[in-house]
Amino acid sequence: MARKLRVWVDQHACVGNAMCEAIAPAVFRLNDNRQSEVVDPAADSEEKILEAAENCPVSAIYVEDAETGERLFP
Amino acid sequence: MSMTAAIQDDLFTDDVIANPYAYYGRLREDDPVHWNEAYALWVITRYDDVVWLTRHHELFSSAVFLNDRRPAYPPIDESDLGLYEYVKNYQGNQFIQHDRPEHLEMRRVMHGYFTPKSMEAWRPFVKAAVKELLDAAEAKGSMDVMRDLATPLPVLVIAQMMGVPAEDRPYVRQLAEKLLYIGRGEYDRMRPLSEGMRGMIEYVSPLVDKRIVDPGDDFISVLARGEKQGIFTRHQVLVNTSLLLLAGHETTINLLCNGTLSFMRNRGQWDLLQQDPAGRAKLATEECLRFDAPVISIQRIASQDVELRDKVLRKGDRLRWFISSANRDPEAFENPTSFDITRHPNPHVAFGSGTHHCLGATLARVEGQEVFKALAERFPDMRLETEDLEYQPSITFRSLKSLPITLH
Numbered sequence: 001m002a003r004k005l006r007v008w009v010d011q012h013a014c015v016g017n018a019m020c021e022a023i024a025p026a027v028f029r030l031n032d033n034r035q036s037e038v039v040d041p042a043a044d045s046e047e048k049i050l051e052a053a054e055n056c057p058v059s060a061i062y063v064e065d066a067e068t069g070e071r072l073f074p
Numbered sequence: 075m076s077m078t079a080a081i082q083d084d085l086f087t088d089d090v091i092a093n094p095y096a097y098y099g100r101l102r103e104d105d106p107v108h109w110n111e112a113y114a115l116w117v118i119t120r121y122d123d124v125v126w127l128t129r130h131h132e133l134f135s136s137a138v139f140l141n142d143r144r145p146a147y148p149p150i151d152e153s154d155l156g157l158y159e160y161v162k163n164y165q166g167n168q169f170i171q172h173d174r175p176e177h178l179e180m181r182r183v184m185h186g187y188f189t190p191k192s193m194e195a196w197r198p199f200v201k202a203a204v205k206e207l208l209d210a211a212e213a214k215g216s217m218d219v220m221r222d223l224a225t226p227l228p229v230l231v232i233a234q235m236m237g238v239p240a241e242d243r244p245y246v247r248q249l250a251e252k253l254l255y256i257g258r259g260e261y262d263r264m265r266p267l268s269e270g271m272r273g274m275i276e277y278v279s280p281l282v283d284k285r286i287v288d289p290g291d292d293f294i295s296v297l298a299r300g301e302k303q304g305i306f307t308r309h310q311v312l313v314n315t316s317l318l319l320l321a322g323h324e325t326t327i328n329l330l331c332n333g334t335l336s337f338m339r340n341r342g343q344w345d346l347l348q349q350d351p352a353g354r355a356k357l358a359t360e361e362c363l364r365f366d367a368p369v370i371s372i373q374r375i376a377s378q379d380v381e382l383r384d385k386v387l388r389k390g391d392r393l394r395w396f397i398s399s400a401n402r403d404p405e406a407f408e409n410p411t412s413f414d415i416t417r418h419p420n421p422h423v424a425f426g427s428g429t430h431h432c433l434g435a436t437l438a439r440v441e442g443q444e445v446f447k448a449l450a451e452r453f454p455d456m457r458l459e460t461e462d463l464e465y466q467p468s469i470t471f472r473s474l475k476s477l478p479i480t481l482h
Contacts, residue, residue: 012419012421015425015427015428015431016129016427016429016431017428017429017431018428018429019181019182019185022178022182033129034130034428054189054191055185055186055189056190057185057188057189057190057431057432057433057435057436058190058431058435059190074191
């Protein structure tokens with residue numbers, strides 16, 4: 001079974017490039033400010049979430065193992 | 075509003091070119107959504123408006139050439155209308171001049187190449203190139219930052235990424251200089267501009283042909299893959315190869331020159347950088363980007379009627395949003411006219427915002443950080459040779475003509 005992730009977006013850094021939403025639309029969604037927010041960290045695979053994080057042009061996405069706290073990105 | 079009658083609308087006067095901050099700063103105060111009568115153009119100058127409009131790409135189209143039937147602004151020579159059609163077609167095929175869904179599809183072809191992680195891998199190459207250029211300058215005791223550092227460095231880096239042979243770099247820069255007429259106002263600017271475009275297409279064609287058949291790991295091969303995936307036409311591969319060759323260096327040139335100038339005019343901040351060049355280079359580069367940004371303004375076209383403050387932009391209206399004034403908006407930045415390399419957070423819009431946020435932002439940052447760090451480490455006593463500096467007459471690029479420096 002897939003491990004549980006803690007995923008968040010740094011709102012001071014996010015520029016609303018929306019590449020995360022394009023890659024994992026069930027996990028990331030743009031809010032009223034047109035900045036990305038995590039709606040459901042379990043809605044896509046770890047691989048897709050890491051791909052979204054890596055493709056953030058301002059490295060605003062953070063990913064951790066929810067149980068161990070291990071930092072998976074960046 | 076009583077002040078607006080006094081606003082003159084020529085954006086190419088010596089005063090506006092020399093100091094855009096005074097002119098656009100005044101607009102930001104007096105009439106932040108200003109109708110420029112001379113060019114039939116909205117001029118948007120407040121930070122929050124710029125952020126809002128760049129994040130509402132569905133309201134403001136980036137397809138500013140293909141969908142615009144009106145004449146060029148400022149006006150051009152009537153005998154050049156044919157050339158203008160060529161220029162529009164060339165510009166219109168750039169991925170940045172598309173809206174969703176095409177823009178997203180095109181950007182995704184390239185986006186993965188420019189991630190922060192993959193650009194970080196270029197840092198050692200950038201560092202070595204900076205060292206080599208500064209070694210040459212040190213031997214001479216002085217340099218024109220524009221000619222000897224700010225131009226050769228980014229040209230070398232982007233040429234390396236794109237697999238352009240070393241001996242072709244001066245020719246590529248020569249063509250690029252013609253392409254910069256896009257942001258200028260001369261009556262006959264379509265001539266050098268279209269020459270540069272034709273020259274670029276001609277130059278990159280064999281490079282692209284080769285990578286269609288035999289792809290490598292360079293960036294032109296990435297674009298060529300976009301053709302195989304059916305996302306780009308061949309013409310679009312050629313135009314976007316040319317675009318990346320230009321955009322991959324021109325804006326960085328301005329970051330390096332304008333940033334160096336900011337340090338020279340703010341000696342206290344230069345001293346501060348020297349206390350810890352490696353530790354301070356990152357935030358310092360952000361402040362250089364904010365304080366004297368490489369790009370002055372960018373155009374959009376309203377996709378529908380849009381209300382902005384007390385004005386209504388009509389569907390099809392042209393607008394330009396001004397990075398130069400947004401980055402100095404007192405509503406967004408404390409002491410906006412102070413160059414402060416410890417500023418944090420620093421949410422400047424030098425790279426734009428939203429879906430069109432600059433593809434090469436991380437590369438520009440890496441190059442800026444390595445240059446400012448190396449200059450501070452090696453030439454603590456460097457000084458301007460003259461205060462008599464001139465800028466290219468452009469409303470797009472904030473480009474010095476030269477920046478002579480004494481190193482010791």
